[in-house]
Amino acid sequence: MKTLLSILKDLHPEIDFETHEQLIDKGVLDSFDIVTIAAEIDNEYGVSIPADAIVPENFNSAKALYALIERLEEEE
Amino acid sequence: MLFTSFDFIIFITLLFVMYYTVPKKYQWKLLLAFSYIFYFIAGPKFLFYILLTTGSTYVSGIKIGKLYEDQSLYLKANKELSREEKKAFKAKVKKRAWKWILGCLLLNFGILFFIKYINFTIANINWFIDRLNDRETLSFIDIALPLGISFYTFQTMGYIIDVYRGKYPPEKNFGKLALFVSFFPQLIQGPISRFDDLAKTLFRENSFNYNEFSFGLQRILWGYFKKLVIADRILVAVQTLIGDTAMYDGAYVFVLMVFYTVQLYCDFTGGIDITIGIAQILGIKVQENFIRPAFSKNIAEFWRRWHISLGTWFKEYLFYPLSIWKPMLNFSRFARSKFGDSIGKKLPVFLSAFVVWFITGAWHGASWNFIVWGLLNYIFLMGSEELKPFYSWFHSKFDVQGTLGFKLFQIARTNLLVSSIRLLDCYRDVPGTFKMVGSFFTKNNFNIFVDGSLLEIGLTSADYWVITGGLLLVLVVALIGRKGSVRELMAAKPVIVRRTAFYLLIMSILIFGAYGVGYESSQFIYNQF
Amino acid sequence: MKKIISIFLTIAVGLGGFFSVQRLLVPKYTKGIVEGTLIEEYYPEAKNHDVIIIGDCEVYENISPITMWEEYGITSFIRGSAQQLIWQSYYLLEETLKYEKPEVVVFNVLALKYDQPQKEEYNRLTLDGMKFSATKLKAVNASMMPDENVLSYIFPLFRYHSRWSEVNSEDFENFFGKRQMFHNGYYMRADVKPVETVPSGRILPDYDFGDNAYKYLNMMVELCEENDIELVLIKAPSLYPYWYDEWEQQMEDYSRKKGLKYINYLELVDEIDLDFAVDTYDAGLHLNVTGAEKVAMHLGKVLSEEFDIEDRRSNQQIAAIWEKKVEFYNEMKKNQYEELEQYGYIKSLKGE
Known part of the structure; x- marks a missing residue:
C-alpha cells in the first residue's frame, strides 16, 4: 500500500490519496495518469492490469486500486 | 435521406x-x-x-x-x-x-x-x-x-x-x-x-410518454434551429472563402476560421440534438456526445466534451490496451534503465497517444490534412502535459487561477487552438493551409472588417443579423444549461410562455432556416466520415 | 373544459400564425412580374365563357378578349401564364371544366417544344395561383423539377420563407386581398419596341416534339371530345421563340389527323395587317395591345363564323358584366399611353 501511495503522490502531490474516494468521478486522475499508474504498478508489483480492469470502480480510490492489485496478484 | x-x-x-x-x-x-x-x-x-x-x-x-x-x-x-x-x-x-x-x-x-x-x-x-x-x-x-x-x-x-x-x-x-x-x-x-x-x-x-415526447420534440427543433438557421446559412460564406484561396487570404483566413467553427459546431451538435431527440420521442436513450465544448479551458478538457463517444472509444479500446501492453511496458522499463525514470515513465503514454491521435486524424478522413490535424492535437496535449511545471510556477507567482478573466482567457485560448488547426479541414491541403495561415500575418488586409468586404462573400447584412441572433440564443441556452436542463426549466414556466416559445422556435426555423430553393441542401459534415 | 379551451386556443393561434406569416411572405405580383397574378384572377370571375384560351405568353399577351367581345360578342377568358407547359395547360383546362363548359377551347401550340419541366420559377408562376385541388396536385406532380417537393406547393411558406428580408409595403397592402390587375387573363402592354432583326432558329438535334408533350396534347383532345367541346389549335404570331418548319409540319399533320382547326398566325401576318414595327412591345417576342387586338379581330371572326359562337351582346346580364370590363380595359389603355407619354415607360407596371 505504501508503494502505491508514493506512486500516486508522485503524480499529484496536492491530493490526499488515503481518504479520497472519487479520483475518477471528480476528474483528479486523467487517462494519462491512469496509464502511468498502471505502468508503475507493473514496474513495482510485477502485475499487469488488463485493459478491461480500467474502470472507475477500480481507480476511484487508493484502497480500490490496492484491492485490484491484490486480486491480480492472487490470479497470477 | x-x-x-x-x-x-x-x-x-x-x-x-x-x-x-x-x-x-x-x-x-x-x-x-x-x-x-x-x-x-x-x-x-x-x-x-x-x-x-x-x-x-x-x-x-x-x-x-x-x-x-x-x-x-x-x-x-x-x-x-x-x-x-x-x-x-x-x-x-x-x-x-x-x-x-x-x-x-x-x-x-x-x-x-x-x-x-x-x-x-x-x-x-x-x-x-x-x-x-x-x-x-x-x-x-x-x-x-x-x-x-x-x-x-x-x-x-x-x-x-x-x-x-x-x-x-x-x-x-x-x-x-x-x-x-x-x-x-x-x-x-x-x-x-x-x-x-x-x-x-x-x-x-x-x-408513449407525453413528457418524453415533448422534451424529444424540443430537442429535435433545437437541433434543426442550430443546423438550418445558423450552420447552413453560414455555410455559403465558408464555401466561398474556401473556394478561392488566391482572393481570400490574410484576414479572411481568420474569418474562415471563425465561420467554420460556428458552422461545424452548429451542424454537428445540431445533428446530434436531432438524433437524441428522435430517439427520445421513441422512448430510447442515446448518450450525449457534447457537453458545451466551447467552454473548455484546455485541449484535454475540450476532447472530453466534444464528440465524447469517439474519445471514449479510442481511450477504452485503443489507448489503454496499447499503453499497458506488455511489450510497451517492457520498452518503458528498458527506457528507464537507459534514459532515466522521468523519460521512461512517460514513454508508454507518449507513444500510445501518438498512435491514438494518428488514427483519430485518419478516422476523420483519408488524407494527410486530417492526420496532421490529429497530430497537432497530440502536440498540444503533450505540450500542455509538459508545461505543467511551468503552469504551477506561473500560478504560484500570479494568483489568477479561478478568476473570471483568467477563465475567459483559457476558454479563448482553447477555442483559438482547436479552431486554428481545423483550417486544415477547410483547405484539405497541408502546405496550403500553413501558407494561408502565414498570409494572415503578412497580408495586412484587416480593413476587410470595416470596408464592407464581408458583405461580398455570400452573406447579406440580414444574414449576419440572423446568425448573430441565433448564436446569442445558442450562447444563452448553453450558459443556462450549465446549471441544469433548459427544457426542465422551461417546463416549469406557465403554459402560455411555453407554447409561445415553442411556436417562436418553429417559426424561426421555418422562416430563417436556410432550406429549400436558393439554398444548396447540405449534408451533415460528419456524414463523410 | 379549461384544458380543451387551452388546447383549442393553442392550435388556433399556431395555425393562425403560420398562415399569416405565409400570407405575408408569398409574392403578391402586383408590381414587377405582374403576370404572376393571371392564374388566380380567374376564380372570382362569372364563369360562363363561350371560349377558353389556354397557353403560354403567346396567348395572354397576344389576344385581346375585349376586342372579341366588342366586335363579335364573344365571351372568352385566357388561362395562360409565363412558360406554361403543356401539362399545366391540360390541368388548367381540366380545372376550368369543373367550373364551366365552353363551346370552344383554343390552345397555342408553342408549348409542345418542351417535353420536360424546365424551371422552378416558371412552375411557380403557373401553379401557385391555382386553387388547392386534386387537379392542382396532379399539375404539380407533372411539373416538378427533380429537387422540388410537393409540400412546398401545398404550403408555399416552405418556398418563400427566405423573402423575410424583402418584405415591403406591397406585402402588407395586399395582405388581406389584392386589387384586380387584369381582366379575362389578358396582360395589356401599350408600349412599342419594333422588330429590328429576327434571329434565325438554331439547328436542333431533333425536331420531333417529345412523347410526353404529345401525350398531353392527346389528352387535351380527348378531354374536349368527352365534353363535346371544339378544340382549336393556334400558333400565335410571335417571331421567336423560333417556329421551325418541321414543327409546323407536325402540327399541320396532327390537326389534319385529328380533324382539328389549326391557325398559324405567322402565315397570316399580312392578312390581319400585323405590323412588327408598331404591334410588339419587345421586338417580336410578344405583341402589344394593338397587335393583340388585330389577332383578336381575326380569331373572333373565325370563332363566330366557323364555330357559330353566339353573340351575347344582347344578353343584358352578360352585357352588364362586360361593360365594366370594357371600361377597365379602356381605362388601363388610356393610363398606359399617358404614362408612356409622360415617362417613356409604363410606370404602373414597374410598381414605382
Missing part, C-alpha cells in the same frame, strides 16, 4: 405513428425495418457491407459467449481442480476466444481500411514510386464509401471487444444486434453508442 429533407420528416412521422400503434413487442422490429429502409434508400449495394459486419460480429459474439459459458460450466463441474489447472484451462479458452475476436476485428477493420483508405494508400505509394523515377504507378480503385461505415464499424467493434472482455454476454438475437448496428438516427454521424448502454432502452417495450 438528409435530416433536413421533407422526406426525412415524413419518414420520422410515419415511424413515430406506427411505433406507438403496433403491438409493443414489434416496436424494435419496426425500428429495424425503418433503419434498413433508411439504409436501402442511401444505396442498396451498401447493405452488403453492413450485413457482413453485422453477421461476422454476430457469429464471433455467439462463439465467444459459448466458450465462456462452457468454461464456467466446466469449472463449476470440476471444483476439485487445482488453481494451476484452472488457470491453464482459462488460458486455453481465452486463446480460442482470441482467435474469434482477432478474426472479427481483422475482417471488419479490414473492410473499413480497404474502402476508406485504399486510394489514400495507393496515392502515397505512388508518391514514392514517383520519387524513384518509376513510371509504373498504381491505379486507383473506384469504390464508394457506404453510409456511416466509420461509425457503425467502431460501434460494432466496441461491442465485440466488450463481449471478449466478458463485460456482458453476446446478443443472441440476430435482429437485435442488426438494429444496434444500423439504428438509423445515429447511423450518419454518431454518437458511437455502447451496446450495454443503448440496449437498455432500444429493445424494450416503450409506451
Whole structure:
C-alpha cells in the first residue's frame, strides 16, 4: 500500500490519496495518469492490469486500486 | 435521406405513428425495418457491407459467449481442480476466444481500411514510386464509401471487444444486434453508442410518454434551429472563402476560421440534438456526445466534451490496451534503465497517444490534412502535459487561477487552438493551409472588417443579423444549461410562455432556416466520415 | 373544459400564425412580374365563357378578349401564364371544366417544344395561383423539377420563407386581398419596341416534339371530345421563340389527323395587317395591345363564323358584366399611353 501511495503522490502531490474516494468521478486522475499508474504498478508489483480492469470502480480510490492489485496478484 | 429533407420528416412521422400503434413487442422490429429502409434508400449495394459486419460480429459474439459459458460450466463441474489447472484451462479458452475476436476485428477493420483508405494508400505509394523515377504507378480503385461505415464499424467493434472482455454476454438475437448496428438516427454521424448502454432502452417495450415526447420534440427543433438557421446559412460564406484561396487570404483566413467553427459546431451538435431527440420521442436513450465544448479551458478538457463517444472509444479500446501492453511496458522499463525514470515513465503514454491521435486524424478522413490535424492535437496535449511545471510556477507567482478573466482567457485560448488547426479541414491541403495561415500575418488586409468586404462573400447584412441572433440564443441556452436542463426549466414556466416559445422556435426555423430553393441542401459534415 | 379551451386556443393561434406569416411572405405580383397574378384572377370571375384560351405568353399577351367581345360578342377568358407547359395547360383546362363548359377551347401550340419541366420559377408562376385541388396536385406532380417537393406547393411558406428580408409595403397592402390587375387573363402592354432583326432558329438535334408533350396534347383532345367541346389549335404570331418548319409540319399533320382547326398566325401576318414595327412591345417576342387586338379581330371572326359562337351582346346580364370590363380595359389603355407619354415607360407596371 505504501508503494502505491508514493506512486500516486508522485503524480499529484496536492491530493490526499488515503481518504479520497472519487479520483475518477471528480476528474483528479486523467487517462494519462491512469496509464502511468498502471505502468508503475507493473514496474513495482510485477502485475499487469488488463485493459478491461480500467474502470472507475477500480481507480476511484487508493484502497480500490490496492484491492485490484491484490486480486491480480492472487490470479497470477 | 438528409435530416433536413421533407422526406426525412415524413419518414420520422410515419415511424413515430406506427411505433406507438403496433403491438409493443414489434416496436424494435419496426425500428429495424425503418433503419434498413433508411439504409436501402442511401444505396442498396451498401447493405452488403453492413450485413457482413453485422453477421461476422454476430457469429464471433455467439462463439465467444459459448466458450465462456462452457468454461464456467466446466469449472463449476470440476471444483476439485487445482488453481494451476484452472488457470491453464482459462488460458486455453481465452486463446480460442482470441482467435474469434482477432478474426472479427481483422475482417471488419479490414473492410473499413480497404474502402476508406485504399486510394489514400495507393496515392502515397505512388508518391514514392514517383520519387524513384518509376513510371509504373498504381491505379486507383473506384469504390464508394457506404453510409456511416466509420461509425457503425467502431460501434460494432466496441461491442465485440466488450463481449471478449466478458463485460456482458453476446446478443443472441440476430435482429437485435442488426438494429444496434444500423439504428438509423445515429447511423450518419454518431454518437458511437455502447451496446450495454443503448440496449437498455432500444429493445424494450416503450409506451408513449407525453413528457418524453415533448422534451424529444424540443430537442429535435433545437437541433434543426442550430443546423438550418445558423450552420447552413453560414455555410455559403465558408464555401466561398474556401473556394478561392488566391482572393481570400490574410484576414479572411481568420474569418474562415471563425465561420467554420460556428458552422461545424452548429451542424454537428445540431445533428446530434436531432438524433437524441428522435430517439427520445421513441422512448430510447442515446448518450450525449457534447457537453458545451466551447467552454473548455484546455485541449484535454475540450476532447472530453466534444464528440465524447469517439474519445471514449479510442481511450477504452485503443489507448489503454496499447499503453499497458506488455511489450510497451517492457520498452518503458528498458527506457528507464537507459534514459532515466522521468523519460521512461512517460514513454508508454507518449507513444500510445501518438498512435491514438494518428488514427483519430485518419478516422476523420483519408488524407494527410486530417492526420496532421490529429497530430497537432497530440502536440498540444503533450505540450500542455509538459508545461505543467511551468503552469504551477506561473500560478504560484500570479494568483489568477479561478478568476473570471483568467477563465475567459483559457476558454479563448482553447477555442483559438482547436479552431486554428481545423483550417486544415477547410483547405484539405497541408502546405496550403500553413501558407494561408502565414498570409494572415503578412497580408495586412484587416480593413476587410470595416470596408464592407464581408458583405461580398455570400452573406447579406440580414444574414449576419440572423446568425448573430441565433448564436446569442445558442450562447444563452448553453450558459443556462450549465446549471441544469433548459427544457426542465422551461417546463416549469406557465403554459402560455411555453407554447409561445415553442411556436417562436418553429417559426424561426421555418422562416430563417436556410432550406429549400436558393439554398444548396447540405449534408451533415460528419456524414463523410 | 379549461384544458380543451387551452388546447383549442393553442392550435388556433399556431395555425393562425403560420398562415399569416405565409400570407405575408408569398409574392403578391402586383408590381414587377405582374403576370404572376393571371392564374388566380380567374376564380372570382362569372364563369360562363363561350371560349377558353389556354397557353403560354403567346396567348395572354397576344389576344385581346375585349376586342372579341366588342366586335363579335364573344365571351372568352385566357388561362395562360409565363412558360406554361403543356401539362399545366391540360390541368388548367381540366380545372376550368369543373367550373364551366365552353363551346370552344383554343390552345397555342408553342408549348409542345418542351417535353420536360424546365424551371422552378416558371412552375411557380403557373401553379401557385391555382386553387388547392386534386387537379392542382396532379399539375404539380407533372411539373416538378427533380429537387422540388410537393409540400412546398401545398404550403408555399416552405418556398418563400427566405423573402423575410424583402418584405415591403406591397406585402402588407395586399395582405388581406389584392386589387384586380387584369381582366379575362389578358396582360395589356401599350408600349412599342419594333422588330429590328429576327434571329434565325438554331439547328436542333431533333425536331420531333417529345412523347410526353404529345401525350398531353392527346389528352387535351380527348378531354374536349368527352365534353363535346371544339378544340382549336393556334400558333400565335410571335417571331421567336423560333417556329421551325418541321414543327409546323407536325402540327399541320396532327390537326389534319385529328380533324382539328389549326391557325398559324405567322402565315397570316399580312392578312390581319400585323405590323412588327408598331404591334410588339419587345421586338417580336410578344405583341402589344394593338397587335393583340388585330389577332383578336381575326380569331373572333373565325370563332363566330366557323364555330357559330353566339353573340351575347344582347344578353343584358352578360352585357352588364362586360361593360365594366370594357371600361377597365379602356381605362388601363388610356393610363398606359399617358404614362408612356409622360415617362417613356409604363410606370404602373414597374410598381414605382
